[in-house]
Amino acid sequence: MKTCLVVDDSSIVRKIARRILEGLNFQVIEAEDGVDALVVCKKAMPEAVLLDWNMPVMDGYHFLSHLRRMPGGDEPKVVFCTTENGIDHIERAMDGGANEYIMKPFDKDIIAAKFQEVGLIELPEESPV
């Protein structure tokens, strides 16, 4: 089972994301800011990170640049998941090493589509119509 680290300062968002990701067969670890998330990654690199941008202590963008410089830190697929929906933010995130980008609000279909996009989950069996 693949592991996904959910980094968001909102416990509600973490809970929703957990439910969706567990439905997609991920083992979920939660962190409420970038520093917290780095501690998790130092212990064991997750396969995936679902990452908020604006958080206290350390934001998602800074977490990402720290992560990518850690040994093995280029391994996890990082998918931003944020209310920052401006094209400038998206470009900055992608230049900073993110693999995909979700603009909140999100739902299960969006998470599944984006996770497929970066190869974290297989394409679903094509359903009729």
Next chain:
Amino acid sequence: MTPPDYEYLRKLLKDHSGLDLSADKQYLIESRLLPLSRKCGLAGIGELVQKMKSGTPAIVAQVVEAMTTNETFFFRDKVPFDHFRDAIMPEMLKARAARKSIRIWCAAGSTGQEPYSLAMCLKEMSAALAGWRVEIIATDLSQEVLEKSKSGIYSQFEVQRGLPIQLLVKYFKQNGELWQINADIRAMVQHRQLNLLHDFSQLGAFDVVFCRNVLIYFDQDTKINIFGRLARTMEADGFLVLGAAETVVGLTDVFKPFPDKRGLYRPSGARATIAPAAMAMPKIAAMGR
């Protein structure tokens, strides 16, 4: 779902939308209407039918909408677009090297996600296509749907389903919560209103036809008839792309499956037999009016 409930829904859909479900489309009704019945707080399709029979027009409208709206997203099912890039286009680049032109038809273009996905694929391979003329014709039954397609404007939800973020950044302009696909991509797609039941030979000959998730709505004779007319409007070495749940196998021999590429077909060279077309013609006339 009980047989009487199925019959009731079949008749209602035919009366309200012309949608003609054959006797074996229970799964289609269930996949569309179970989510709707849950949304309405009902236990299942039985309760939904009860509610409709008790004369709730709002529910009837929602049922028709759920059954006829073909939800679509960019790069839907992904695989057909991989085939387009890795199998169809390389072969077309060779086969059409002399005349340097390719004509593509999206026969159920809907709100534009499919033709624009193809346009983006082509843009991504523009180096190989320098000096080529590539036409994409998107047709749909609904004028309203075509207008949306022409505008190229999509919600934040729509651009996040199937569209890689790199392509969003590259080919769309943001306007608040809405995203519009760039004018140069829009200009690659021509739109026409068209009912597949009617003659479409005036569109000319095509090298590639995407006809996905629309034939499923037609009865068997109509399908056979459409396949026959599709084959006639396609180049002998062209490609037909069908939806994941669709096939020509067992229906017609005018197309043959392309080896190892699911959903991909080529004209077989066989002529459509007259009988099925003739059988289907009266129905076409009846449904077209």
